[in-house]
Structure formats: structure tokens, C-alpha cells
Amino acid sequence: MEKRWIALYVENQVGVLAKISGLFSGKAYNLTSLTVGTTEDETVSRMTISVDSDDVTFEQIKKQLNRMVEVIKVIDLTDTPIFMKEILYIKIKKMTAADKQEAFHIAQVFDAEVIDIGKDSLIMSSMLTEHRNNELIALCRSEFHNIEVVRGGSVAIESISTSCR
Amino acid sequence: MKIAGKKLFVKALKAEGVDTIFAYPGGVITDLLDELGKDGSIRIVLPRHEQALVHAAEGYARATGKPAVCLVTSGPGATNTITGLADAFLDSVPLVLFSGQVATGLVGNDAFQEVDMVGLCRNITKYATMVTNRDDLGRLIKEAFYIASTGKPGPVVLDLPKNIQTAEGDPDYPETVNIRGYKPPEGVHIGQLKKAWKVLKNAKRPLILAGGGVNISGAQEELTTFAEKTGVPVVTTVMGRGAIPTVHPLFIGDAGLHGSYACNQAIAACDVLFSIGTRFNDRITGDLNEFAPNAQIVHIDIDSASISRNVVVDVPIVADAKVALEKLNEWATHLDLMDWARMIEKWNSKYPMSMPKDVGLTPQAIVEGINDIFNDDEIIYTTDVGQHQMWATQFLSLDEKKQLITSGGFGTMGFGFPAAIGAKLAHPEKGVICVSGDGSFQMNMQEMATSVVEHAPVIVCLMNNYNLGMVRQMQDVYYGKRYVATCLKSHEEDIEKGAPVYVPDFMKWAESYGIHHIQVTKREEVIPALEQARKWKDKSTLIEFLIREDELVLPMVRAGKATTDMIL
Structure with a gap:
């Protein structure tokens, strides 16, 4: 288990936050922090999410997020300079x-x-x-x-x- | 010029080529139904329960490959569809479900028949949203059909508040879609595919594992060609059964929990497992640590999230099965696999997939009777869930003229009969046979009315053992034969007082619907009954087969163990 960070671009719509957080609870992923705010484009929100997970689960989390229609882009920040x-x-x-x-x-x-x-x-x-x-x-x-x-x-x-x- | 939402709704359905809609009325969708009625060009099928409505739509969608359309009212109408939606989600069935909703001004007020449908659907649909702005209606319907039918197909829910249905707005239905967060994979990574082919080419004991994805993408012919060109033997999952004709010499059988001994041995012994369109469900793998322990695994799947999820793979390929197989067939050459084929043959002759032949009316005799009588016909089979489903998937012969529709992922009892009606509505020219059990059938047998009224005659082969057999079997094997809550007979003390042993009397029940009905109690009656049912085409037929309650589905992988650890 290791702490990892993801940035997520999502549609700025009602219910998207519930859907993202619901994925974590529904699939028993260990969410430790989630923030959200709009970006320079008001139709897009950016989330910063941290999870405690092993390598395999983390790959799965990224893929599960990616396949959501409301998710525009998933960025793995774990080993990126930020x-x-x-x-x-x-x-x-x-x-x-x-x-x-x-x-x-x-x-x-x-x-x-x-x-x-x-x-x-x-x-x-x-x-x-x-x-x-x-x-x-x-x-x-x-x-x-x-x-x-x-x-x-x-x-x-x-x-x-x-x-x- | 502006038009009402309900007018755009009908216009959109027609633009999508929808010819049939499965609908159950209610307060907040009467505007939409009225508009459909006025237009008159789309057939409205009225089932008797919304859960069955979705299963019927699933049968329709899986028989045609096109998204089926459902329309239900808010509140209980919407919540009744939940099981069906989850079933469609796990088996990747394209559906577009419109649920009525209270007017936007009432949302959140606990109004009459209000429920947060989008919230309920979040984890069991590919996409769900409420239309809150009339001018988004056309775009959202377009997107719903696109999302449901592309990539890995699945159910999409559009929640339509009553006032949106009547509000005037944009009259246009868009022709194109652009969703920035949804780009289904097209084509295939040639480099990865070449790597996969190289791995397969150098294998000594290769095996193809075909899942439901092959059937969904319509790649049965391509898969069969690939197996023939290479000579690599094929095993299928329950959902993949029929991906290659079951009579084909290269087909070994189904893998997994109730798969054949040879299949599970082959998976354990193979050095390359070439898997296509499967998510390596726990029913296929058993104990993951001992699944295909000697194999390099190639995995082709349309859904990147299915790859390296349950089983870590060596060559991942995100692609549609058909696209990948077409390309592979350009390179495929014959591989020398004589020793491997001999090994598999040895396993097969040691423990062939077969039940004892000498105990009268066995499930195998029934399924093989079906195979014999309907051999030359175009048939769509559906099943419910339980022992009969496993017997059907173990023994039903499938080829180009046959299709099997079963609830593999969610395992929904009550699926088979409405799905059969949906399949018949999609293909009136084909025969439709539902293999069911007395437990499952009673979960949705009210749909006989739909079959009669909508002229959708199907043959129901009901294996009646007066029990919930699959769980009874678990109690038999793992729980010291303590049969808790699995017997469907009357209570002993009531039987002593003269109560019928079993209700309903299915023959009288069938009579009340005016359908054909035959009760089969002996093995020699199987063939005549099926022959008779084949001739009756005007109305549905119920054949009740009275089978023994102690029949087991064998072989069977021991719970939580490696798939080679089987009760034979």
C-alpha cells in the first residue's frame, strides 16, 4: 500500500462528484483526499484525489476513472514533479x-x-x-x-x- | 419553429431506426406514450412488469445486436427496472431506457412517485443523466444511443422530467456526436497484435479462450477461421459458448466452475492462453493463484479496464474482437500441435462431459432431445438461472443457426422467459426456446400474457424438480444436506392434510392462458413432446419436465479451489 495522487478533469455537471466518489466506495478503493474546483474552462472541473493502494489496484482505479463518460482526462501525479x-x-x-x-x-x-x-x-x-x-x-x-x-x-x-x- | 419535447422524442427514436419500444405506462410518461400512439410507426410492447420489460428488451437487443429501447414511469416503474439494468450492465447489452421523472420544480420534494433514478443507476449503467434543459434533449438522446451501442455496449438511462416532455424547444435531432470524455477504441495496435501472434506461433500447448465479447462483436466466423487456420483448440466461457460451433473438432467445451474436465486441465497445462473478450470472471478462474500457472497470457478486450484486472496478462491488446481477429487471420498459419491435441483428447475420453444414461428422465436427455429435434432450425435459446442453465450451457449444441442468450454475469433468475419473448419479437421467423427451472420461471411467469397478447410464441422447456436446485446442490455438497429454504413443495403437515404437493399446477396454469402444454414424466416422452411443440407455431408451448430433485450439475470445481480440483 502506498499513497498515490491523481488529477482528474471532469465535466462540470451535477452528479459527477457523486459518481466519482461513488466509484471509490462501490469498488472499495481507499480514498484519502478529494478536492474539486472549476478550471479556466467553466464547463470543466479538476479534481485532485489521493488514494492508498497497491500497484494493481491503482492501475485499475485509473482505468475505471478513464472509462467514465464524464471523465475527460486522468493524470497520474504520483511520480510527476508538481x-x-x-x-x-x-x-x-x-x-x-x-x-x-x-x-x-x-x-x-x-x-x-x-x-x-x-x-x-x-x-x-x-x-x-x-x-x-x-x-x-x-x-x-x-x-x-x-x-x-x-x-x-x-x-x-x-x-x-x-x-x- | 419550436416543437415540444415529446415530439422530438419520437422524431429521435425514428431517426435511430427504432421499430419497437418496450413500455409500461404511468403518470409522468403519458405525454410520451400519447405522442408515440399518434405517430403510430413504432411498435409498443406492453409487458406485465418493468423488470421483465428490461429483460425482454435485453432479449431483443441481444438477438438483433442493436440497442433496445425501454420507457417506464417514475418511482416504482423506474426502480423495478434496476435488476434488469444491472443484468444488462454486467452482460454488456445495449439498452436505452427512458424513465419518466416528476417535473423539475418538484425534484427533491419527495413528490408522488419521485425517486432519484440517476443516483440509483450510477453503478449499474454505462451512463445515466437527467435532462434538465429542454434544449439538451436531442443531444442527450443522440449521446445515449451512441454510448449504449459503441465500445463495450451497455445500458444508458435518460431521466425525463414531465415538464421537459411538454416544453417547446429546439426541433433538431443532431446527426453527429462528440463527447470529449468518451472515445471508444477503434482499430487495433498492430505492434501489440504482432507480438501476440509471435507468442502464439511459438507455443507448444496453446489454447484459445473465447468469451462473450466474441459473440457481441459478431466475430464467430473470424474466430472459427482463426482456430482452423492455426489448429489451436478453443474453450469458451458460458457467455462465449457458440463463438465456435460446439460440434467443431477444435472446440473442447466450456471452462470454469461447471466446465468440462478437459477444458480446465487444458487451461492449467497450456503454455499460451490466447484470450479474447472475457473479463476472467471468478467463475472461470477459480483460485487465481493457480489459474493458467504455466501460460503466457494474451488478452484482447474492448475494455481496457478488463485487462490485467483479475489476471495479470503478458500481452494486453485493447480492441474489438472482430477487428483483431480479422487482422490475425491475415497472418495465421498452421501450427504443429499433434501432441497437445492428443493430451486434450486423453482428458476428454477420461472424463467426457456426460451424465449417467440409465436413470430415466435426466436433464441431459432433455437437452439432447432439444438438440435432435431442432437440429436443422434457426433457434434462439434463452435460459434462466440455476441448474437448468448449467445443463443447457453444458449440452446445448450451437452453430451458425443457433444463438444462446443467458444471464451470465449477473445471474438473474427470471431473465429467461421475458428475454425469449423479446428475442421472438426481434426475430419472428426463428424458433425461440426458453430452458427454465421452476424457481426462475415463477419469478417472471406473468409474462405469458405478453407472449399471448403480443403474438410472440415461444417454447418453454421447464425442468421442474420442485426445488431451488442450484442452492440445494450446494447444501448437498457443502452443508450436510440441510436443505434450508430451497424446497418449493407444500409443507409436510399440509400435504398430510391433503394439500397439493406442489403449486402451481403448471398444466392448469398454462390452460388459463390458452397456450399449449405438455407434461413429461418419462424419458421416452421427451422426443414426442418436443416434436409436437415444434409443430405448434401459433401460440406458446409449456413443456413441464418432471425431473429428480437429487440431480447434480457436474463436474463442479470445489469452492475457492483451483479449477482442476473438480468433483467429477
């Missing part, structure tokens, strides 16, 4: 003054931002890779008592000359 980022919000509550200072330090080190603040709480926003966000969440969980996490799922684009994933 830029990939995920939006993440962490709300930290019941903080002491020392906690706050620590939160700012963490944000600085991680290249995250503190975007909102209250008497004993703050919100951090981060636009990092999924892996880096995992580390940030793990650190906040160990440092603070009460955190709330909202993640957006990754989006990716193929690189031109450099990459970041």
Missing part, C-alpha cells in the same frame, strides 16, 4: 500568555500565519504540503490542550521547472 499545497486552519483555545508566544514561534518556523486573535485564543492559517501540515498539527496537539482543525485537502499543479510536494 506543486502541491493544502489550506489548513488551526484554532487554538484556552491559551495562556506563554501558549500564545509559543504559537507565534511555531507559526514563524512553519511559515504559517496567525490571522485572528482573541483574549485566550487564536487562529493559525497555513498553506503547506499535506505532509508539513500533518507535522504542524502534531506539534500543536502536543503543545496545546484545545485545538480545532479544519483542512481543505490538497490541490496540485504540474511543475514547469521546479517542484514542491
Whole structure:
């Protein structure tokens, strides 16, 4: 089992998201992340999907996606140079003054931002890779008592000359 | 000038060359039916249940090779078709099903007879969508027919809200299709095909495995030519049976769960398995680790997703069976396979496909009787699902004049009889014989009314053992003969009080429909009954064969084991 990434161009129509996600549940494929948004062409949406699978199942997933009438193109991003980022919000509550200072330090080190603040709480926003966000969440969980996490799922684009994933 | 959706609907069907539509009325499709009635050029067949309606359409589509058209109402009308659609999906049958839907303004309100048909169909159709904009109607109908009939064929559902049917809009039905996400494969990769031929040419023990894809693409002649030119023996799947005449010297038999001993031995021993139009279903492969362990596998299939899915193949080729075989026949030369042929012959004579001959009215005697009596006729056979289906596929002779239509993928009980009616409607000039069992037949026997009213006479050969035989057989072999919920007889205590042992009395039942009926209880009555049925052409005939309940379908691969591990 290995984590793999696919980008998918699909018709921007009602029901397509249900059909794609239904394929994963119906055939017991292990979907771990799915994001979707429209592209430069408003009739086309692009999905970024990650799955945990072995080689044979992954080949099958790509073929199954490809044969769907609503799917325009399947791109395997697993071994392609890409830029990939995920939006993440962490709300930290019941903080002491020392906690706050620590939160700012963490944000600085991680290249995250503190975007909102209250008497004993703050919100951090981060636009990092999924892996880096995992580390940030793990650190906040160990440092603070009460955190709330909202993640957006990754989006990716193929690189031109450099990459970041 | 604008026209109503219902007018465009009829115009579209006529443009697609539709001559028959299988329809069951209901609240939200009366506009469409009214318009079909006014036009009068398309035959409307009215079955007695929507599930049977789809099976009849499947029979029609498989007999003609063209997409069959269904029209049902919303809600229960739509949900009743689900089993049929799934059946058509797994056996790659081209269908276009129009389901009525409540008006767009009511969708989502739990309106009367509302159901999310598109949502229900998502995993059992090739494509399903709701028409929400009247001006998309023509394009979507065009696309539906195109998607259903090209590539790997399959069912397509168009959900038509009531207001779309009456709304005025674009009068034109498009002539061309362009779907950016759907480009069925055309042609064949010559390099890959050459590689496949090279692999076959150098084989010492090659074997052709032909699946339903060969029959769907109409490549029976090409396959037979290829086998003859090369001398490579052929095994088929249940769906592939008839891809080469079953009397052909190069045909060994069916492979798989209830296939012949020689076939399964040949698959295990072959060094090249040249497979065409099969998805290596679990009923064919048995334990995957021991399937064709010595073979290089060539796999030709129209559906890339079928390749290297269940069985990892060495030479994958995405192509239509006919296109690939035509090309292969240009190169094919005779291969020296005498030793291999002798090996197969030895297996065949060790355990031939045969039932004991001395126990009276056996299923084999019935099927062989059918073979004898209808030998010279053009016949379409259909079957239901169960023991009788396996006996039929084991023993029915098929050649150019015969076709077998059976529910191979989904295994739908109740398929055979309505499918027979559909096939008869498609080919009134041919004889149609449905081989059925008492369990399956009772699932859709209400369709006798359709057969009578629509003048679609078929012969039903009903093997009645008063049991759900296939599951009973499993209970016999694997569950210590504990026959739970498989006996269709009356309860013992009721029989003691004088209740009939079995209901219905099929002879009285047949009488009530005014059809011909014969009950056969002895072996010597088989031939006279079939001869008589062959002469009756005006109405359907029911022949009830009373067979023993302890008959088994043999040979049989042990559950979960290699296909060579057979109960013989």
C-alpha cells in the first residue's frame, strides 16, 4: 500500500462528484483526499484525489476513472514533479500568555500565519504540503490542550521547472 | 419553429431506426406514450412488469445486436427496472431506457412517485443523466444511443422530467456526436497484435479462450477461421459458448466452475492462453493463484479496464474482437500441435462431459432431445438461472443457426422467459426456446400474457424438480444436506392434510392462458413432446419436465479451489 495522487478533469455537471466518489466506495478503493474546483474552462472541473493502494489496484482505479463518460482526462501525479499545497486552519483555545508566544514561534518556523486573535485564543492559517501540515498539527496537539482543525485537502499543479510536494 | 419535447422524442427514436419500444405506462410518461400512439410507426410492447420489460428488451437487443429501447414511469416503474439494468450492465447489452421523472420544480420534494433514478443507476449503467434543459434533449438522446451501442455496449438511462416532455424547444435531432470524455477504441495496435501472434506461433500447448465479447462483436466466423487456420483448440466461457460451433473438432467445451474436465486441465497445462473478450470472471478462474500457472497470457478486450484486472496478462491488446481477429487471420498459419491435441483428447475420453444414461428422465436427455429435434432450425435459446442453465450451457449444441442468450454475469433468475419473448419479437421467423427451472420461471411467469397478447410464441422447456436446485446442490455438497429454504413443495403437515404437493399446477396454469402444454414424466416422452411443440407455431408451448430433485450439475470445481480440483 502506498499513497498515490491523481488529477482528474471532469465535466462540470451535477452528479459527477457523486459518481466519482461513488466509484471509490462501490469498488472499495481507499480514498484519502478529494478536492474539486472549476478550471479556466467553466464547463470543466479538476479534481485532485489521493488514494492508498497497491500497484494493481491503482492501475485499475485509473482505468475505471478513464472509462467514465464524464471523465475527460486522468493524470497520474504520483511520480510527476508538481506543486502541491493544502489550506489548513488551526484554532487554538484556552491559551495562556506563554501558549500564545509559543504559537507565534511555531507559526514563524512553519511559515504559517496567525490571522485572528482573541483574549485566550487564536487562529493559525497555513498553506503547506499535506505532509508539513500533518507535522504542524502534531506539534500543536502536543503543545496545546484545545485545538480545532479544519483542512481543505490538497490541490496540485504540474511543475514547469521546479517542484514542491 | 419550436416543437415540444415529446415530439422530438419520437422524431429521435425514428431517426435511430427504432421499430419497437418496450413500455409500461404511468403518470409522468403519458405525454410520451400519447405522442408515440399518434405517430403510430413504432411498435409498443406492453409487458406485465418493468423488470421483465428490461429483460425482454435485453432479449431483443441481444438477438438483433442493436440497442433496445425501454420507457417506464417514475418511482416504482423506474426502480423495478434496476435488476434488469444491472443484468444488462454486467452482460454488456445495449439498452436505452427512458424513465419518466416528476417535473423539475418538484425534484427533491419527495413528490408522488419521485425517486432519484440517476443516483440509483450510477453503478449499474454505462451512463445515466437527467435532462434538465429542454434544449439538451436531442443531444442527450443522440449521446445515449451512441454510448449504449459503441465500445463495450451497455445500458444508458435518460431521466425525463414531465415538464421537459411538454416544453417547446429546439426541433433538431443532431446527426453527429462528440463527447470529449468518451472515445471508444477503434482499430487495433498492430505492434501489440504482432507480438501476440509471435507468442502464439511459438507455443507448444496453446489454447484459445473465447468469451462473450466474441459473440457481441459478431466475430464467430473470424474466430472459427482463426482456430482452423492455426489448429489451436478453443474453450469458451458460458457467455462465449457458440463463438465456435460446439460440434467443431477444435472446440473442447466450456471452462470454469461447471466446465468440462478437459477444458480446465487444458487451461492449467497450456503454455499460451490466447484470450479474447472475457473479463476472467471468478467463475472461470477459480483460485487465481493457480489459474493458467504455466501460460503466457494474451488478452484482447474492448475494455481496457478488463485487462490485467483479475489476471495479470503478458500481452494486453485493447480492441474489438472482430477487428483483431480479422487482422490475425491475415497472418495465421498452421501450427504443429499433434501432441497437445492428443493430451486434450486423453482428458476428454477420461472424463467426457456426460451424465449417467440409465436413470430415466435426466436433464441431459432433455437437452439432447432439444438438440435432435431442432437440429436443422434457426433457434434462439434463452435460459434462466440455476441448474437448468448449467445443463443447457453444458449440452446445448450451437452453430451458425443457433444463438444462446443467458444471464451470465449477473445471474438473474427470471431473465429467461421475458428475454425469449423479446428475442421472438426481434426475430419472428426463428424458433425461440426458453430452458427454465421452476424457481426462475415463477419469478417472471406473468409474462405469458405478453407472449399471448403480443403474438410472440415461444417454447418453454421447464425442468421442474420442485426445488431451488442450484442452492440445494450446494447444501448437498457443502452443508450436510440441510436443505434450508430451497424446497418449493407444500409443507409436510399440509400435504398430510391433503394439500397439493406442489403449486402451481403448471398444466392448469398454462390452460388459463390458452397456450399449449405438455407434461413429461418419462424419458421416452421427451422426443414426442418436443416434436409436437415444434409443430405448434401459433401460440406458446409449456413443456413441464418432471425431473429428480437429487440431480447434480457436474463436474463442479470445489469452492475457492483451483479449477482442476473438480468433483467429477
